[in-house]
Amino acid sequence: MSMEKVSGFSKDIELTEKEKLKSVFPQCFNEGKLDIDKLLNLCGEYIDNDFEKYKFEWKGKSDCYKIAGKRSTGTLRPCVEESVNFEDTHNLYIEGDNLEVLKLLQTSYFGKVKMIYIDPPYNTGNDFVYEDDFKDPMARYKEVTEQTTKSNPETMGRFHTNWLNMMFPRLRLASNLLRDDGVIFISIDDNEVTNLRRLCDEVFGEENFVALLPRVTKKAGKSTDNIAINHDFLLVYGKYKDNINFNLQNHTDEGFKNKDEFFETRGLYKLNQTLDYDSLQYSPSLDYPLIINGETFYPGGSEEKYNERKSGNYSRADWAWRWSKELVDFGYKNGFIVIKKYDNYSRIYTKTYQNVTIEKNNQGFEIKTIERKKPLSSLEFTENEFSNDNAKKQLSNLFELCPFDYSKPISLIKFLVKFTTNDSDIILDFFSGSATTANAVMQLNAEDNGNRKFIMIQLPELCEQKTEAYKAGYKNICEIGKERIRRAGKKISEQNPNVDTGFKVLKLDTSNLAQWDNSPAEQYGDIFARLDDVEHSVKSNRSDMDVVYEVMLKLGSPLDNKVIPVNINDKKAYAIGEDYRVLVCIDYGKDGITPEDIEFMCDKYTPAKIVSTESAFKDDTALSNAHYILKDRDIDIKLL
Numbered sequence: 001m002s003m004e005k006v007s008g009f010s011k012d013i014e015l016t017e018k019e020k021l022k023s024v025f026p027q028c029f030n031e032g033k034l035d036i037d038k039l040l041n042l043c044g045e046y047i048d049n050d051f052e053k054y055k056f057e058w059k060g061k062s063d064c065y066k067i068a069g070k071r072s073t074g075t076l077r078p079c080v081e082e083s084v085n086f087e088d089t090h091n092l093y094i095e096g097d098n099l100e101v102l103k104l105l106q107t108s109y110f111g112k113v114k115m116i117y118i119d120p121p122y123n124t125g126n127d128f129v130y131e132d133d134f135k136d137p138m139a140r141y142k143e144v145t146e147q148t149t150k151s152n153p154e155t156m157g158r159f160h161t162n163w164l165n166m167m168f169p170r171l172r173l174a175s176n177l178l179r180d181d182g183v184i185f186i187s188i189d190d191n192e193v194t195n196l197r198r199l200c201d202e203v204f205g206e207e208n209f210v211a212l213l214p215r216v217t218k219k220a221g222k223s224t225d226n227i228a229i230n231h232d233f234l235l236v237y238g239k240y241k242d243n244i245n246f247n248l249q250n251h252t253d254e255g256f257k258n259k260d261e262f263f264e265t266r267g268l269y270k271l272n273q274t275l276d277y278d279s280l281q282y283s284p285s286l287d288y289p290l291i292i293n294g295e296t297f298y299p300g301g302s303e304e305k306y307n308e309r310k311s312g313n314y315s316r317a318d319w320a321w322r323w324s325k326e327l328v329d330f331g332y333k334n335g336f337i338v339i340k341k342y343d344n345y346s347r348i349y350t351k352t353y354q355n356v357t358i359e360k361n362n363q364g365f366e367i368k369t370i371e372r373k374k375p376l377s378s379l380e381f382t383e384n385e386f387s388n389d390n391a392k393k394q395l396s397n398l399f400e401l402c403p404f405d406y407s408k409p410i411s412l413i414k415f416l417v418k419f420t421t422n423d424s425d426i427i428l429d430f431f432s433g434s435a436t437t438a439n440a441v442m443q444l445n446a447e448d449n450g451n452r453k454f455i456m457i458q459l460p461e462l463c464e465q466k467t468e469a470y471k472a473g474y475k476n477i478c479e480i481g482k483e484r485i486r487r488a489g490k491k492i493s494e495q496n497p498n499v500d501t502g503f504k505v506l507k508l509d510t511s512n513l514a515q516w517d518n519s520p521a522e523q524y525g526d527i528f529a530r531l532d533d534v535e536h537s538v539k540s541n542r543s544d545m546d547v548v549y550e551v552m553l554k555l556g557s558p559l560d561n562k563v564i565p566v567n568i569n570d571k572k573a574y575a576i577g578e579d580y581r582v583l584v585c586i587d588y589g590k591d592g593i594t595p596e597d598i599e600f601m602c603d604k605y606t607p608a609k610i611v612s613t614e615s616a617f618k619d620d621t622a623l624s625n626a627h628y629i630l631k632d633r634d635i636d637i638k639l640l
Contacts, residue, residue, distance in 0.1 A: 004636075004637075004638050004639070005638065005639045006513075006551060006554050006555070006638050006639065006640050007554060008073055008511050008513045008554075009071035009072065009073055010072040010073075010074075010103040010104050010106055010107065010553075010554075011071070011103070011106035011107040011110070012071055013068065013071075013103075013173070013176065014069040018034065021034065021039075025039055056198045056199070056202055058160070058164050058165075059161050060161060060164075060165040061164075061165075061168070063165070064164075064165055064168040064169050064172075065172075067099070067169045068168070068169035068172045068173055070103075071103065072100045072104055073510070073511050074096075074100050074103075074104060074508055074509060074510055074511060075104070075508075075509060075510070075511050075546070075549070075550040075553060076094060076096070076101070076104060076506040076507065076508060076549055076550075076553060076559070077507050077508075077512075077542075077546045077549065078504065078505070078506055078545050078546070078549050079505040079506065079507055080505075080545075082482060082505040083502070083504050083505045084485070084486055084489060084501070084502040084503055085500075085501075085502025086502070088502065089500055089502030089503055089504055089560070090451075090453040090500055090560040091438065091441075091453055091454050091455075091500060091502060091503040091504065091560070092454070092455045092456065092503065092504050092506060092559055092560065093432075093435070093438070093456045093458075093478075093481065093482060093485065093504065093505050093506070094455065094456065094457045094458075094505075094506045094507075094508070095458060095459075095460050095478045095505065095506070095508065096457065096459065096507060096508025097459055097508060098170055098430040098431065098457045098458075098459065099169060099170055099173070100508055101430070102170060102173035102177070102430060103173060104508075104553050105177060105455075105553075106173065106176060107553065107554065107555070107556040108552065108553060108556050108557060108558055109177050109426070109428075109455075109558070110176055110177065110556075111176070111177070111178070111179055111180070112177065112179060112426055112558075113177040113178050113179060113182055113426045113427070113428045113455075114178075114179055114181070114182050114183070114422075114425035114426055114427065115182065115183050115184070115416070115417060115421050115425065115426075115427045115428070116174055116177070116178065116183070116184040116185070116427075116428045116429070117184075117185045117186075117187075117417075117427070117428075117429050117437055118174075118184070118185075118186050118187070118429060118430055118431045119186075119408055119429075119433060120167060120186065120187075120188070120431045121163070121166075121431075122188065122189045122191055122232075160192070160195060163195070164195060167196070167199060168199060168202075168203070170430065171200065171204075172203050174428070174430065175203050175204055175239065177428060178239040179239060180239055180240050180243050181238075181239070181240070181244055181245060182238065182239040183210070183237070183239075183244055183420045184204070184236070184237050184238075185234050185235070185236055185416050186200070186234070186235045186236075187215075187232060187233070187234055187408065188232060188233050188235055189232040189233070190232075193212075193233050193235070196235055197209070197212065197235060200235060200237050204237040204238070204239070207241065208238045208240060208241045209236075210236040210237055210238055210241060211234075211236045211376075212233055212234070212235055212236070213233065213236065214232075214233055215232055215233065215234055215386055215387075215412070216230055216231055216384065216386065216387050217230055217231060217232050217387055217388045218230050218387055218388055218389060219384055219387065219389070234416075244420075246376070246419055246420060247418060247419055247420065247421075247422070248373030248375065248376070248419075249374050255270035256268040256269060256352075256353075257270065258270065258271065258351075260335065260351075261335070262335055262353070265355070265356070266354065266355050267353055267355040268353070269351045269352060269354070270351070270352050271338060271349050271351060272349060272350045272351065272352055273349070273350075274347050274348060274349055275299075275321050275322055275323060275328070275337075275349065275350055276299040276300060276319070276320065276321055276322070276348075277322070282314050282319060282320050283320050286299070286320040286321045286322070286323075286324065287299055287306070287309060287314075287319065287320045288321070288325060289303075289306065290321070290325075290328060290348070292339060292348075293339075295339075295346060297346070297348055299319050299320050299321050300319040301345065301347075306319075322350075323350070326364065326365070327358070327365060330358065330364065330365040331350065331358065334358075334367060335351070336350060336351050336353075336358060337349070337350055337351070338350075338351060354372055355369060355370065355371075355372070356368060356369055357370050376419065385409075385411050386409055386411055386412040386415070387409065388407075388408070388409065390409040390410075390411060394409060394410050394439075395407060395484070398484060398487045398488060399472075399483075399487070407436050408436050409436070410436060410439050410440045412440075413436055413437050413439075413440035413441075414440040414441075414443055417437075417440055417444050417452065418444055418448075421450075421452055422450075423450045423451050423452070424451045424452065424453070425453075426452070426453050426454075426455060427441050427452055427453070427454050427455070428454075428457075429454070429455070429456055429457070430457040431457075431458070432456035432457055432481055433458065433477065433481065434477075434480055434481055434484055435456055435458075435480075435481035435482070435484045435485050437454060437456065438454045438456050438481075438484075438485045438488075438503070439484060439485065439488045441454045442454075442485075442488060442489055442492050442499060442500075442501050443488075443492060445499050445500070446492050446496040446499045449498075453500075453560065454503075456481065456485075456503075458477055458478050458481055459477070459478075460477065460478040461477045461478075462475065463475060463476055463477065482503075482505065485501075485503055488501075489501030489503075504560070506549065506559065512538055512539055512542040512546045512547050512550050513537060513538060513539075513550070513640055514537055514539050537613040537614065537615060537639075537640045538586060538613060538640060544572070544574065545563065547584065547640070548563055548574045548576065548584050549563075551576070551582070551584050551611050551640075552576055555576075555609070555638075557576050557577065561576055561577045562576075562577060562578055563575070563576060564580070566580075566583070568585060568593075568597050568600055568601055569594075569596065569597050569600055571585065571587050571588065571593065571597060572585075572587040573585040573587065573601070575605065575607075580605040580606070580607055581607055581608045581609065582607060582608065582609045582611065583601055583607045583609070583611070584610075584611045585597075585601070585611070585612045585616065586613050586616055586640070587616070588615070588618075592616060592617050592618035592619070592622065593612060593616050593617045593618060593622065593626070594617075594618050594622050595622055595625040595626055595629060598610070598625075598626040598629050598630065599629060602629070602630070602633055602635060607635060608635060608636065609635065609636040609637070609638065610630065610635060610636070610638075611637075611638045611639075611640065612637070612639060612640065613639060613640045614639050614640075
C-alpha cells in the first residue's frame with residue numbers, strides 16, 4: 001500500500017512547461033530530455049551557427065531562469081492578529097520576498113489574475129536591489145529582513161545587470177499568474193525603461209506589447225542643467241494582447257454635433273476631412289475619377305494632375321481617395337458622403353456617426369450598429385491628476401505625516417483597475433510599497449459596487465532611522481502598508497459598509513513540514529526536538545492553521561477560501577472551503593485517528609480529499625484500513 005504525500009515544494013514550473021511542450025511535440029523528447037535542434041527543425045528554424053543574431057543578453061541571464069524555476073520550500077503563515085476581518089475577507093496582504101511568494105502562489109493562482117500593477121525600484125543608484133540566493137533563498141530572506149536597504153550605485157560594474165537579474169525571474173513567475181486576457185502595468189523611469197521593455201519582450205513576447213504611456217510626476221519637474229525631468233512611464237503588456245477587453249468609456253467627443261435625417265437610428269454625426277485627405281500612401285487603385293450628380297471629382301482636385309499621375313509622375317499620398325469606388329458608391333447611396341459647394345469648386349467629405357459604421361461582408365457592405373468607445377490617450381496621463389504631488393496629499397490625509405516618499409496616487413491605480421477589470425477580478429501588486437493598489441481597489445469597489453480582490457506582496461524592508469516613518473514608530477514598510485489599508489478601509493466602510501475592506505495577513509516562512517535539520521545544535525535538547533518534529537511530520541512550534549494554509553498552497557486552493565473547524569468524534573479537523581471538499585485532520589487526540597473516524601468524515605461531509613499526517617493515525621492497521629475505506633468511496637488521501 002502506498003499513499004501520496006503532500007510535496008513540501010511549490011509548483012514545478014519547469015515540469016509544467018515541459019509537459020505542455022511534450023503534449024504538442026512528443027517526437028522532440030528522448031529519454032525525457034528535449035532535443036532542441038529537432039524542435040527548431042520542425043518549426044522551420046535551422047541551426048546555422050550564426051552568432052550575430054539579435055539577442056538581449058546580460059551576465060547572469062541563464063541563472064535567472066534557474067532561480068525562477070527553483071521550487072520554493074517555504075510557506076505562508078496566517079497572522080490573524082494583524083489582519084482585518086480575517087474569516088470573511090477575500091483580500092490578501094503577504095509579507096515576504098516577492099520571488100519566493102510568487103513561487104508559492106503558482107499552484108493556487110496559476111492563470112487567475114486579471115491585472116498586475118507594480119512599481120519596482122527605479123534603479124537610481126540608491127534603490128534596494130534584491131540579492132537572490134540560488135542555493136538557499138529562505139535563509140537569504142531571513143538575513144534580508146534583519147538589514148536595511150542596500151544601494152546599487154552606478155559605480156558598481158554591474159549596475160544594470162543587478163537590476164535585470166532582480167526583475168527577470170519575478171516577471172517570469174508573474175506572467176504565469178496572469179489570465180489569458182490579463183494585463184500588466186509597470187511604472188518605470190528613464191534609467192531602465194529601455195532595458196525593461198526588452199525584458200518584457202523576452203517574458204511576454206514583443207507581440208504582446210500594448211503601450212508605453214508617459215506620466216507627469218510633478219508639474220515643476222526635477223531640474224537638471226537644461227531640462228526639467230517631470231515624467232516617468234507606464235509600460236503595458238498583455239498575456240495575450242488580442243484577448244484583452246479594455247473597459248473603454250462611451251465616446252463623448254464634441255465633434256458629434258450634427259443631425260440629419262438618420263438621427264433616430266444613427267445618432268449625431270461629425271464631418272471628417274475630405275475624401276482625398278491624408279491617405280497613408282499613394283495607390284493607383286484609389287486614384288480614379290468620381291462622377292456624382294454629373295460632376296466629376298479627382299483626388300487632389302485637378303484633372304491635369306490626375307492625367308500626369310497616370311504617366312507615373314506622383315509624389316503625394318493624398319493624391320488618392322481614402323475609400324474604394326465600391327465603398328464610395330455604398331456610402332453615397334446611404335448618406336455617409338456630403339458634397340460641399342464653394343465659389344469655383346466642390347469637395348467631398350465623409351460622415352462618422354455615433355451609433356453605426358460601415359462594415360464589409362461577403363455580399364459587399366452593410367451598416368452595422370456599434371457602441372462607439374473612446375480610446376485611451378497618453379495625454380490623459382499628462383495632467384496633474386496622476387502626479388506624485390497628489391499621492392503625498394492622499395497619504396497625509398490618512399497619516400499625521402507622510403511616511404512614504406515615492407508612492408503613486410490612488411487616482412492613477414484606480415484608473416488602471418477600472419480600465420482593465422470587472423467584478424470579482426483579482427489584482428496583484430508584488431512591489432506593494434505603501435499599498436496604494438489596495439487603497440485604489442477598495443475605493444473603486446465602493447464607487448461601482450464591485451467585488452474585486454487584491455493581493456499585495458511586500459518585503460518587510462526596514463525603515464531607515466532618519467526617515468519620518470521610523471520616527472513615527474514604523475519599523476518596516478509592511479507596517480506602513482498594513483496601517484494604510486486599515487485606515488483607508490475604515491474611511492471607506494463608513495460611507496459604504498458593504499465593501500470588503502478587510503485583508504488576511506500572511507507571512508513568508510520556512511515550511512511547517514519537518515525535514516531533518518543538520519545545522520549545529522545550540523542546546524542539547526534541540527536534538528530531541530528535531531527528532532520529535534521528523535517523527536510527527538509537522539514542526540512542534542507551528543499551529544494547526546499554519547499547516548492548513550500550507551496545505552491550501554500545495555493543493556492549489558485559493559487563500560481567501562474559508563477555513564471551517566469541524567469536530568470528528570472529539571478530534572479537531574478543518575474544512576477548506578464551504579463545500580467541505582478538503583478536510584485536514586492533524587489532531588490525533590488521545591488514541592489517534594481510527595477507521596471509524598474516517599467513516600464519520602465521509603458520511604457527514606462527503607469530502608473529495610482528506611489530508612493528514614501518518615503519525616496521526618492510531619497505528620499502521622488504522623492507516624491501512626483508512627486507505628481502503630477511502631479507496632472504495634473514491635476519496636483521495638494525502639499524507640503530510
